[in-house]
Amino acid sequence: MDNALPIVEIRNLSKSYHRGSQTLPVLIDISLDIDKGEFLALMGPSGSGKTTLLNLIAGIDKADSGSIKVSGIEITSLSETELALWRASNVGFIFQFYNLIPVLTAYENVELPLLLSGLTKKERRSHVETALSVVNLTDRMDHRPGQLSGGQQQRVAIARAVVTDPTILVADEPTGDLDRKSAEEILDLMERLVHEMEKTIIMVTHDPRAAKKAHKVKHLDKGILNAYLQTDF
Amino acid sequence: MHIFKLIFRNAFRHKLRTFLTVLGVTIAILAFGLLRTVISAWYAGVEASSATRLVSRNAVSLVFPLPLSYKDKIRQIEGVKGVSYGTWFGGIYIDEKNFFANYAMEPKTYLAMYPEIIIPSEQMAAFLRDRKGAVAGRKLVERFGWKIGDIVTLKGTIFPGNWDFVIRGIYRGRDNTVDETAFFFQWDYLNEALKKAGRSWADHAGWYLIEIKDPHIAADVSVRIDKTFKNSLAETLTETEKAFQLSFISMTEAIVIAIKLVSFVIIFIIMAVVANTMAMTARERIGEYAIFKTLGFRGFHIGGLIFGESIIITMIGAIFGIMLTFPVAKIFAHELSAFFPIFNVETKTIYMDLAASFVVAFVAGIFPTWRAANIRIADGLRRIG
Secondary structure (H helix, E strand, C coil): CCCCCEEEEEEEEEEEEEECCEEEEEEEEEEEEEECCCEEEEECCCCCCHHHHHHHHCCCCCCCEEEEEECCEEHHHCCHHHHHHHHHHHEEEECCCCCCCCCCCHHHHHHHHHHHCCCCHHHHHHHHHHHHHHCCCHHHCCCCHHHCCHHHHHHHHHHHHHCCCCCEEEEECCCCCCCHHHHHHHHHHHHHHHHHHCCEEEEECCCHHHHHCCCEEEEEECCEEEEEEEEEC | CCHHHHHHHHHCCCHHHHHHHHHHHHHHHHHHHHHHHHHHHHCHHHHHCCCCEEEEEECCCCCCCEECCHHHHHHCCCCEEEEEEEEECCCECCCHHHCCCEEEECHHHHHHCCCCEECCHHHHHHHHHCCCEEEEEHHHHHHHCCCCCCEEEEEECCCCEEEEEEEEEEEEECCCCCCCCCEEEEHHHHHHHHHHHCCCCCCEECEEEEEECCHHHHHHHHHHHHHHCCCCCCCEEEEEHHHHHHHHHHCCHHHHHHHHHHHHHHHHHHHHHHHHHHHHHHHHCHHHHHHHHHCCCCHHHHHHHHHHHHHHHHHHHHHHHHHHHHHHHHHHHHHCCCCCCCCCCCHHHHHHHHHHHHHHHHHHHHHHHHHHHHCCHHHHHHCCC
8 A cells, every 4th residue: 555645635624514503413524545555444333424525535515614625636726616526527426325326327327327428429428337347246247226135236336436437435334234245255355356456435433343343443532533443444 | 328318218217207207297387278279269369360450430339330331431541451341140040058259241341451351252243232141261161061042140248139141151260360250241232221220330340441542651651640630520540450469359358368367377286296206206316316426427417307307298298289289179179169269389489388398397406406407426325224
């Protein structure tokens, strides 16, 4: 693993939610570096701010203060439109509930992010087939999500996440809705993405077995990154 | 994958809801189209009128006649090309419910001014030869099953008695804007009978029909005619044929306005129905829209999906509605021929159907699009699961 240049640099990041006159701090002064090709797991109890931190790194939420640099780009200063364009080419998303579009086939779901890329139909087909072969689902490309098992749906979601060859992959409880066997398969696949394709993965999880697959585990508690609780594998 | 494929599949995700919405739009567009056709039918006489024809009637009211001696005086007025005259007969065929327009007219000059009325030459000759001859429109003949040579008896209301006429001709309209339900006969037949009976209407006409040389001089010629008979016992009121027809419609304007209002209320109601469908759709898919945004799609992409779906649902309903308008209008035309001799679905009505459908689709998509485009991704994703 190359630790020379962190691909994600977070400095003094804070985020609060407002409910009426109340301000609820969710993240407090977070600083964190994630290296290229690293598989990082974020753990912590519910409400500790893990998903919020993941959303901020992925550019789908706005911080109150602090800095997030991904591949040298300060994403906190990007406008909504710039963020949308940035996300399209730099971030791959893996969700707990797969979040596939039910009326589209596996092929079409994977193709979806490429519609914004300006690639030709032929080029898109080549990318989609490659992504589906990585997750070993080329034989199911014409199936709709409802015709696939949970594990297969999550593999399609992973194919959709990697098809644009993004800088980082963010995964929010990717095994949370799966049985043990399927969860193992998904985690193995994510490991392969890191080892064979040098992908950087930031994963939020409650599951210690999932966290064990990561290179590093960071613990959040009440919005604070616990400096003393870090597990390196 | 083509984005239209996604929009189309989305439109049919909730089949029952889509079917009911499409059905609602179909019925609304059908009702809208029929009501607009009723309005067009109301104005059919106005639309069919010629700019080169003037109508001169008694200034007091149409129920008072004008002396026949006016004919030659009118003909001498500058700008006048031809003069004819007619009298409303108002006869009843068997029963009052069998209403149709029937009037006496001077056939040679009158029909010369109506090139849109087409009578076969041999029938025209037979009509001119027979003092009791009459000509009926094609639709009227079909309605009562008359044929050439049949004797038709009308019961006079303005001119009492039973009046026998022999059908000598059947006319057709040059196009579908011509009323084919009228019945006309020779003015001399009526006049002679009135003379014999010593009635005051003898040697009087109900109205004069005046052909002018140029439509641009209609106002001047009208003024000249009315000036000629100023301070006479029967002053005239001369106006274009269009204005003459409009004067009848103005009597029933309140009904026309009510029909117009109802037609727009129908569109407003269906707008609410489609807006409700789209709002429900967008609310259910707010999580999906958040995923689209997560993947880099922007507000206008989401708007395209919602508006596209709204347009597909509305336009399918509109197309069915428009397709149904023609056969239903045909049934209406048949059943209401006594009230609406011309009941054609105009091209303008179809354009209005399509315009109304687009407005419905667009308005129905505004709020869901605004909501979906503005939702924070994190909030949208929380709705899933």
